[in-house]
Amino acid sequence: MSAEAPTSMETQTVASETKLESNTLPPKPKFEPLKAHEMSDGRIQFRKVSVPPHRYSPLKKYWMDIYTPIYEQMNIDIRMNLKARKVELKTRSDTPDVSNLQKCADFVQAFMLGFDVPDAIALLRLDELYVESFEIKDVKTLRGEHLSRAIGRLSGKGGKTKFAIENATKTRIVIADTKIHILGSFANIKIARDSLCSLILGSPAGKVYSKLRQVTARLAERF
Amino acid sequence: MIPSAMASSTETALESLHHIKSTEPPEWLVPKQELSQAVRAASKLLFSSLKPYCPKSPFDQLLTEGFDVEQIWQQIDLQSQPLLSSLRREVKKFEKHPEEISKLKDGGVGGGEKKKKVLEQIETDNVVNDDEDDDDMDMDEDEDDEEEEDEEGEEEEKERGTEEESENEGEEKGGIEDKFLKIKELQEYLEEDEAREFGLKKKKTKAESKKEEEDTEEEGDDDDEEDENEGSEDDDDEAEEEEDELGLFDGNDEEDEDDLENARYEDFFSRKKNKSSKEKAKSRDMLEEDSGSDDEQDVDKRKDGPSKHEKELDKLRSKIEEMEKANLDPKVWTMRGEVTAAQRQKNSALEVDLDFEHNVRPAPVITEEVTASLEDLIKTRISEGLFDDVQKARTSSSKAPREIKELDESKSKKGLAEVYEEEFVQKTDPASALLTFSDELKKEASMLFKKLCLKLDALSHFHFTPKPVVEDMSIQTNVPALAMEEIAPMAVSDAAMLAPEEVFSGKGDIKEEAELTKAERKRRRANKKRKFKAEAAKRMGKKA
Numbered sequence: 001m002s003a004e005a006p007t008s009m010e011t012q013t014v015a016s017e018t019k020l021e022s023n024t025l026p027p028k029p030k031f032e033p034l035k036a037h038e039m040s041d042g043r044i045q046f047r048k049v050s051v052p053p054h055r056y057s058p059l060k061k062y063w064m065d066i067y068t069p070i071y072e073q074m075n076i077d078i079r080m081n082l083k084a085r086k087v088e089l090k091t092r093s094d095t096p097d098v099s100n101l102q103k104c105a106d107f108v109q110a111f112m113l114g115f116d117v118p119d120a121i122a123l124l125r126l127d128e129l130y131v132e133s134f135e136i137k138d139v140k141t142l143r144g145e146h147l148s149r150a151i152g153r154l155s156g157k158g159g160k161t162k163f164a165i166e167n168a169t170k171t172r173i174v175i176a177d178t179k180i181h182i183l184g185s186f187a188n189i190k191i192a193r194d195s196l197c198s199l200i201l202g203s204p205a206g207k208v209y210s211k212l213r214q215v216t217a218r219l220a221e222r223f
Numbered sequence: 224m225i226p227s228a229m230a231s232s233t234e235t236a237l238e239s240l241h242h243i244k245s246t247e248p249p250e251w252l253v254p255k256q257e258l259s260q261a262v263r264a265a266s267k268l269l270f271s272s273l274k275p276y277c278p279k280s281p282f283d284q285l286l287t288e289g290f291d292v293e294q295i296w297q298q299i300d301l302q303s304q305p306l307l308s309s310l311r312r313e314v315k316k317f318e319k320h321p322e323e324i325s326k327l328k329d330g331g332v333g334g335g336e337k338k339k340k341v342l343e344q345i346e347t348d349n350v351v352n353d354d355e356d357d358d359d360m361d362m363d364e365d366e367d368d369e370e371e372e373d374e375e376g377e378e379e380e381k382e383r384g385t386e387e388e389s390e391n392e393g394e395e396k397g398g399i400e401d402k403f404l405k406i407k408e409l410q411e412y413l414e415e416d417e418a419r420e421f422g423l424k425k426k427k428t429k430a431e432s433k434k435e436e437e438d439t440e441e442e443g444d445d446d447d448e449e450d451e452n453e454g455s456e457d458d459d460d461e462a463e464e465e466e467d468e469l470g471l472f473d474g475n476d477e478e479d480e481d482d483l484e485n486a487r488y489e490d491f492f493s494r495k496k497n498k499s500s501k502e503k504a505k506s507r508d509m510l511e512e513d514s515g516s517d518d519e520q521d522v523d524k525r526k527d528g529p530s531k532h533e534k535e536l537d538k539l540r541s542k543i544e545e546m547e548k549a550n551l552d553p554k555v556w557t558m559r560g561e562v563t564a565a566q567r568q569k570n571s572a573l574e575v576d577l578d579f580e581h582n583v584r585p586a587p588v589i590t591e592e593v594t595a596s597l598e599d600l601i602k603t604r605i606s607e608g609l610f611d612d613v614q615k616a617r618t619s620s621s622k623a624p625r626e627i628k629e630l631d632e633s634k635s636k637k638g639l640a641e642v643y644e645e646e647f648v649q650k651t652d653p654a655s656a657l658l659t660f661s662d663e664l665k666k667e668a669s670m671l672f673k674k675l676c677l678k679l680d681a682l683s684h685f686h687f688t689p690k691p692v693v694e695d696m697s698i699q700t701n702v703p704a705l706a707m708e709e710i711a712p713m714a715v716s717d718a719a720m721l722a723p724e725e726v727f728s729g730k731g732d733i734k735e736e737a738e739l740t741k742a743e744r745k746r747r748r749a750n751k752k753r754k755f756k757a758e759a760a761k762r763m764g765k766k767a
Contacts, residue, residue, distance in 0.1 A: 121638065125644070
């Protein structure tokens, strides 16, 4: 139908033009916004997110928390392919925006990385949030005990260093062995990354704190 | 004036004079009316009787009615002063030329007797005049003397006066001389004075002449009676005394000083040792003694002793010898330059008043007063509370104190979404922003404190204060003030920092295009062209 419309319109307009040699222009055509469905020419889009084994049971635990916002608020179909161990997402006909699908996929992906559902939900709600991942060996090649110590430094006692960074920079950090994932806005990710890198490189926690304080204060007063 | 009246008044005056004379001295101590009346009448008579002898006095008659003592005395004084001086002059003249007195007198013996009396009276007169009292008594005494003199020697005076006048009329020269000043007399007097001054020191010519004078005087005196001689000498001395006292005190002083010097020199350093004269010379107050000593010294030194000049030379010589001796001797250690302890005597520095700079302030002497003052100061300070404590200088904080963000080291209870939600809300709508963590703590703390205060107030105060109203809704935003009210400019440009003259770097008159004159325009163009040509040439040079 959509394909037909333009041609008919064109012919119509041409006809009208040829008919009338007066100055009055034909009325402007009104196009309604495309639906997600129509965007991809009526085809349905899919996303598949693989589930790592350590996230299998948490997924089972928080399935409803994940399912509800996706299905109800984002209008995206979601199902778990147990055999393939993947979460599949599909657009529906009443999906308002194509980007919803991507957001949902990101959300599920974040959950799979290790973030909590309330933290990951932020991805659904805010556009500017990203997830950045890097490895410790990207920063500094550490082996054996040094690596363990670095990880220990990053987390701190009972995780307090990590939490401190999280609270100061309004991000969420997941340290998974040698991989580090940061969830937050672009600038905040940067700050968090800097502090984590300085921790990996060996600076004590106190130093990192002081720097954090300065930076966040500067950030806070910058309006 | 009716002569009978005059005669009667004179009689009454004479009577009053007698009355005055007869009164005992103690009676004068108490002021009595009759006595004063008598005195006034007597003085009036005397005044009028003396009037012919002093032509210069302005009063014809002594005015006593309605005048007080001081004024009457002044009138008498006015009359008597010139009179006295003229009398003295006359007396001196007669001293020098006693033969004139005899000329005045008619008879020799009688004249001599009278002369003697007169001279005695003159003495007493002079002696009395030396005392200068302002009492009535003295005045009366003077008047008494005068009166006596007048009564007994009135005729003489008249004669003298006439003689004087005739002499004066004959001898008037120019305008300088008059009855009182005669140059001849002045010259004579000066010579005499000089002779007296230098009489002690032998000046050959003058001494001889003086000797001659004195011899002649002595001879002259010898011719007369002895009494007269003595009297005249006394007179001489006393006249000298007088004159010294009156106007020649300096001369007398000089004389005394010379005497003293001479005494010192002669008595101390020369063979003559007049201890009596030395002692007398030391006491300068007693003029009479001095005059006496003068006489003695006159007698002694007229004959031997070096002259003044020789004495001076001797003195100088001795001084020179002293100084030469001092120069030859080694200097005293204080006069030498740098002197160490070895070069001077033991303990000699103690005797000398040394003066050196103290670089250190001398230690304060702690006396009781000092300590008392200090304690008082301390007490006042304590009572006032003025401790001079160092007060911290507050650095002027340009920015408002930022809320120090405490790093929360526990897992945040809010999810990330909620955090961003809050942030967003704060950005868009500051008023509705929720309280931060610290604010919540603060609020809690304040609530607790208020409750506590309420309970304490209820316990302690008589007047119960009810629960304070707690505001349910209080807008407390921990928002940067900038968001609330933007007073500060968003951007600060440097343009305001620079002064106009620093911004503009040109000189002289700046004119707009429209203001330029033709010549200036041409000049500008010419300059531009020149610059351009120069640049072009440079470029060509570079290229080449």
